[in-house]
Amino acid sequence: MRPVSSTLRTKMQRLGLRTLRGEQAWAERAADILPGGVNSPVRAWNGVGGHPLPIASAAGAVITDGAGRDYLDLVDSWGAGIVGHAHPAVVSAVRAAASNGLSFGATTEAEVELAEEIRDRYEPAQKVRLVSTGTEATMTALRIARAATGRDVIVKFAGLYHGHSDALLVAAGSGLATSGVPDSAGVTKAVAADTMVLPYGDVDALTDAFAEHGSRIAAVITEAVPANMGVIAPPAGFHRLISDLCRNEGAVFIVDEVLSGFRAGPAGGWGLERDADIAAGREPWAPDLVTFGKVIGGGLPVAAVAGRADLMDLLAPLGAVYQAGTLSGNPVAVAAGLATMRLLDDDAYAHLTRVSTMMRRGVSAELASHGITHAVGHAGTLFSVFLGLEEAPVTFDDVSRQDALAYSDMFHSLRGSGIALPPSAYEAWFVSLAHTDEHVGKVVDAIIAWGGREAKQP
Numbered sequence: 001m002r003p004v005s006s007t008l009r010t011k012m013q014r015l016g017l018r019t020l021r022g023e024q025a026w027a028e029r030a031a032d033i034l035p036g037g038v039n040s041p042v043r044a045w046n047g048v049g050g051h052p053l054p055i056a057s058a059a060g061a062v063i064t065d066g067a068g069r070d071y072l073d074l075v076d077s078w079g080a081g082i083v084g085h086a087h088p089a090v091v092s093a094v095r096a097a098a099s100n101g102l103s104f105g106a107t108t109e110a111e112v113e114l115a116e117e118i119r120d121r122y123e124p125a126q127k128v129r130l131v132s133t134g135t136e137a138t139m140t141a142l143r144i145a146r147a148a149t150g151r152d153v154i155v156k157f158a159g160l161y162h163g164h165s166d167a168l169l170v171a172a173g174s175g176l177a178t179s180g181v182p183d184s185a186g187v188t189k190a191v192a193a194d195t196m197v198l199p200y201g202d203v204d205a206l207t208d209a210f211a212e213h214g215s216r217i218a219a220v221i222t223e224a225v226p227a228n229m230g231v232i233a234p235p236a237g238f239h240r241l242i243s244d245l246c247r248n249e250g251a252v253f254i255v256d257e258v259l260s261g262f263r264a265g266p267a268g269g270w271g272l273e274r275d276a277d278i279a280a281g282r283e284p285w286a287p288d289l290v291t292f293g294k295v296i297g298g299g300l301p302v303a304a305v306a307g308r309a310d311l312m313d314l315l316a317p318l319g320a321v322y323q324a325g326t327l328s329g330n331p332v333a334v335a336a337g338l339a340t341m342r343l344l345d346d347d348a349y350a351h352l353t354r355v356s357t358m359m360r361r362g363v364s365a366e367l368a369s370h371g372i373t374h375a376v377g378h379a380g381t382l383f384s385v386f387l388g389l390e391e392a393p394v395t396f397d398d399v400s401r402q403d404a405l406a407y408s409d410m411f412h413s414l415r416g417s418g419i420a421l422p423p424s425a426y427e428a429w430f431v432s433l434a435h436t437d438e439h440v441g442k443v444v445d446a447i448i449a450w451g452g453r454e455a456k457q458p
């Protein structure tokens with residue numbers, strides 16, 4: 001297959017600079033008050049060029065910008081919008097909860113119900129602490145692991161993202177990978193020194209790290225399905241190896257399911273492997289601690305750290321690990337999460353599986369028919385497209401060889417066709433219960449339009 005042409009690159013650079021007047025005016029107003037014009041970096045479109053208009057509303061699979069233009073949404077609030085935007089059952093649950101009071105700073109029955117719902121679907125979540133963001137969840141998981149082991153070192157994998165706490169902003173994915181600056185400024189050398197970074201999927205590097213430093217390692221943290229450098233299928237046996245090494249050396253295995261939890265499949269990325277293990281007659285491995293976010297809040301700020309009861313009981317007020325939050329378990333947010341989870345039955349996962357499979361296969365077939373070199377990374381219902389790669393990547397170095405400029409061109413072309421792709425080649429594409437076969441057809445047609453146009457270039 002041919003790589004994307006240099007003519008296309010030039011065209012892309014032009015496109016990156018091209019901004020409509022209304023968009024420019026909006027970008028200037030926003031940037032005057034919000035750093036970079038945004039409240040989270042990937043929203044700034046630095047990975048694809050140009051400036052987005054603010055979003056005015058969203059319903060089902062469609063998101064509408066301030067100029068009234070509709071886009072088929074493949075971002076879905078970065079995975080949180082799994083049932084589709086403004087689902088009537090979720091909106092009505094939120095209305096009902098809000099009319100009973102917005103926040104009490106005290107425990108509610110719904111918080112307990114949401115925690116039970118999580119445990120019922122994900123057995124290793126024996127106990128659950130609700131927080132407001134994935135960042136808090138992973139940060140708390142590290143604190144529990146360090147308290148439990150009396151050790152300092154955390155192992156993470158290059159290109160994986162676990163939120164923006166200091167210890168985890170080292171060799172990170174998502175917006176940091178997009179910007180090409182994977183280590184954040186402002187993290188002290190001392191904190192960074194306690195984070196050991198290894199290449200994802202590298203069995204030798206992991207085994208050597210434990211052989212050399214095992215007695216200093218408090219925890220290994222990984223995404224159940226890496227999805228913040230594009231979607232990476234975990235290599236067979238890699239998680240079991242981490243689990244075995246952690247158990248043998250007395251370290252804690254933290255599985256981050258903030259993005260993949262109840263999204264990659266009914267029991268997240270872990271559930272996919274559990275099912276495969278059971279089918280193969282193997283005893284499934286289990287995380288010691290697990291973090292959730294996104295789906296469990298249904299679009300409002302709810303996240304969780306969960307796991308083995310003995311570890312979770314180290315949290316205050318039972319134990320000496322302090323963690324707290326004024327708005328933790330907020331009743332309105334919890335209502336959105338509960339209503340969302342209750343929509344996620346077997347039929348829902350069958351739908352998500354069918355639509356996501358049709359979409360990744362349809363897009364790949366069209367790219368192939370235009371002779372465009374690409375690979376598709378996927379695990380369960382999660383997927384993303386890597387342009388310029390011959391095979392699905394595993395490490396951050398593999399991913400870095402993708403053609404991000406070609407992605408930008410595809411992004412803008414599809415935008416012109418009324419489709420909102422993630423504004424970075426390093427993010428997953430998300431579908432929801434509101435996405436239909438017709439929507440898949442629309443995306444495939446848009447790829448045809450883009451690939452066709454590109455193919456006509458000299």
Ligand SMILES: Cc1ncc(COP(=O)(O)O)c(C=O)c1O
Pocket residue numbers: 132133134135136138161162163164223228256257258259260293294303
């Ligand atoms: C795997 C993973 N962990 C943690 C986070 C952090 O979550 P939040 O943005 O809610 O802080 C994210 C996404 O942002 C994520 O994808």
Ligand SMILES: N[C@H](C=O)CCC(=O)O
Pocket residue numbers: 040041042043078161174175228259427
């Ligand atoms: N990749 C991130 C989360 O999964 C994107 C969300 C954000 O950082 O704004």
